[in-house]
Amino acid sequence: MKKKTVVIVDDHLLFAQSLESLITKLDGYEVLAILKNGKELTQYYLHKRRKPDLILLDVKMPVMDGVQTMTWLKEHQTEQKVLVLTMEDDEETIIKMLRAGARGYLLKDIHPENFEFAMKMVIEQGFYYSSKIQSALQYSDQPEKEVTRDLAEKLTEREWTFLKYACSELTYKDIAGEMELSPKTVENYRESVFKKLQVRTRVGLVIYCMKNNFFKL
Structure with a gap:
């Protein structure tokens, strides 16, 4: 059986070597570098x-961090699958990495079986x-096309505008400025869209839009 190949990109050598040891013990995996x-x-x-099946x-990181790396990959290696493995769990970083093309986002304290x-x-x-990132989503296992059709039709034109901005790197204050609205009105749009799309956080909103191809992120 052909082994699945992995490249690890992490400046913490001890962690990276431990990760390599873990992966090579798994059935059907090989670390290329x-x-x-x-x-x-x-x-x-x-x-x-050799191009890997997956980049961790x-x-x-110094010199060229994860966001910069994902941006480069999005331009030069568009089909490369990347799984983020990090200690960074802030909303801004997660959204940046997902928008840049990461296929998954894990925290380093994940259980080996889940890893x-x-x-x-991916x-x-x-x-x-x-599970921590997925908890940002509430919607059921309803087929995605049905979810897209049934829920998207409930959004008003202004809510669609808010949704597009919310999937960018703009802050809510910036979004208020772009939409020429008060922060309180934008907050109301946020709560309405969250409720209609059944998500809990802005990260959940970005994931929802990615999975349902609402627009190119």
């Missing part, structure tokens, strides 16, 4: 080394979100 930052990853591609990418499942899901299905 451990790289310290995004710059080393770009060089990896430029030297036309940290966020906080293996996450890798499998490689085979295209997306995976940890």
Whole structure:
């Protein structure tokens, strides 16, 4: 059976080596390389080394961090599947990484069994979100096309405008300025959209829009 290949990009060498040891013990996986930052990853591609099935990418790194790396990958390696593995759990960072094309987002304290499942899901299905990130979503297992059709029709034109801005890197204050509304009115739009789309947080909103292809992020 052909092994699934992984490249680890993390500047913490001890963690990266421990992660490599864990992955190589799993059935059907092979680590092609451990790289310290995004710059080393770009060089990896430029030297036309073997393209991995999955990249495990940290966020906080010197020289070229996770966000910069994802931006480069989105432009130069558009089909590359990336699973973020980090300690950063703030909403702004998560949204930036998802918008840049990350297929999943994990915190480093994840259980090894869940970690293996996450890798499998990203490689085979295209997306995976940890329970902490997934908890931002409330909607059921209703088929996505039905969810999109039934719920999207409930949004007003102004709510669609808010939704597009909410999936950007703008703050809620910035969104109020763009929509020429008071922060309180934007807050009302936020609560209305959250309720209609059955999500709990802005991260959940971004994930929802990605999965249902509402617009290109």
